[in-house]
Amino acid sequence: MFEELKASIIAGDQEKATGLTTKMLNDGIGPQKILKEGLVPGMDVVGEKFRSYEMWLPEVILSAKAMKASTELLKPYWDQNGGGETLGKIVIATVEGDVHDIGKNLVSMMLESAGFEMTDLGVNVKIQAIIDAANRVDADLIGLSALLTTTMLAMKSAIKAIRGSGSKAKVMVGGSPITQEYASEIESDGFAPDALRAITLAKKLVGKS
């Protein structure tokens, strides 16, 4: 049944994935086992296929949705059965002055599917709100996104402010105008050019690669 669940995640078949997850839970299989032996291996394959450009965005999104819907079903069982640990907590936002969210939403969805606990603050977010959220959830990572050349420059101040606030969270940056050169210049902890590479980077930054 785990192979079937894994296949349903790869196929992006939400109905089948949630049906199998429910059945497994009803059969007394622990949520951690379902997650680790069915859902995560499925999403790992999706990640690999996306990285090698075999699977494309709409297919990956369907898989991510199937993963999310199935994971939601596990949550009520986590307290009583243990588990539910995540790879880490991430606060993500598009910086102030910028209202573009396609890339940020995609990264957020992919990171959640990969097993991170996400706090998505949306678009046009002030630095202080990002710092407050990171402190509130005890974030391991902060993801900053920008599409505009004017707002990408806000990342520099944002990183300075985050460091100055004493937050332990590492900062990863991304968005169309961002380059590795710029990410290094503003002293971010990492840059990813796309959503899949953001997962690899996030895992590396939290020491779980």
Next chain:
Amino acid sequence: MKIENFGLQGGLNKEQIDYMHEKAMWLIETSGIQVPHEGVLKLLAEHDGVTIDGDMAKFKPELVQQAMDAAVYDVPDYYKQGKWFMSAGAHQTACYDLETGKLKQATSDDLVKFIKLGDALDTVGSAPVVPMDVPVHLQHILMHKTAWENSRYRCNDIFEHMDKPSYECANYVHEMAQAAGKRFTFGIWMISPKSFDAHNLDVAYRLRDKGIPMWLATMPQAGVTAPISILGTVLQSMYEHFAGLTVLYLMNPKGNNYISPNDAFEANTFSMKYITFVYGSVEYIQHSLHQIALCKYYDLPIIVKSLLTSSQEPDAHAAAEMSIHTLIAGLAGARAFRCGGLLSTGEIYCGEWVVVLNEILQYIQNILKEEEFSEERLMIQDIIDVGPGGTYIDKKSTYEMFRREYWMPQLFEHTNLGQWLDLGQKTIRQQAREMAQKLIAEHSYEIDKDVKKELGKIYERAKKDSDLEKSLKLEI
């Protein structure tokens, strides 16, 4: 008598565009657009033909038509004369260094060089690169200043689409424009689907009483912020353009409000494989043909984004996409082409590529040039006069005509192997770089000295303006 112009047949016909127009109007009336600004909503609510529902505004077709009819497209003389031209550059932050050929962040020095290069090649449009070595609140002011100081056409007609990221910044650029006698406009970029950037809208709202021309643009992405089909995305683009223009028309009655020809009916293609914008693709070229048909239908100036590519380098990939795109657009009637010098879907600016594109444009222009049909051009008498085994080389007609009969390329030389070896085995990129450097060194245009002094004073004031700095600084 001339031979018939070469052209392209097919594409959207009048009945099909009539239908799309009707559907766009219906969508505006029934679905409306989001206006995330209380002041603008209040202004809109004062007009007949407007329905406000929360932050959604819906407009009657008659009102939308009024806005479209009121728009004036004041095209420059070179466009009216049907000249072929290139718009080169649009706010790139990275560029290839003209000396080393290496990729780097653009600086104010690059800005000057690329503007001079563009002017030497008679290009138009916006400032080519963002000077990343100056503070963010001064960047757009410096881009305008440098463009006006060093070029004749740049940032000075309907083919510019420069951002003014804050009200304070817009005021400085406006003051400079007045001092230099240059064009000033403010642009609104809609956020697809069906909304605006509240900050961008707020700047327009605050500028509304100054009689400033305002333009509207939108860039729906097929499959992401618009339907997956190109036609569906074009329809959404029409819907957003017309609705957005109506907002401007009602909000800015003292100024001319128009659809920016630079992105008129833009419908962007998107790669689901690499998650990027895509330009120069098969589908994007098809979209350009729809765009040309729509511009003709609505009598808007035609400028096609045919000089943009996904390629990261000035290479065969870039040249193939741009040449095919430009040729097809030219056959469909376009004479203005934009995004010259841009590589990697606009992430990189490349000066030498502007030189190559200038050559490609001339190449295509010469293919499609008009040709006389006459007895003289058939040269019947010359054919009679030359005996069997004879030659035309020493003919008077050959001597008189050989230089003007054939287009002589400057870059795409017709050398043989021995000649090419003798000339140093230079690649096109090397030759283009040398040519670019020469053009920059020899560029002589400069704005009037007194005006330059005045622009300098305004810029110095901007440097010390804490309100301007705050307007683009994050609150911490």
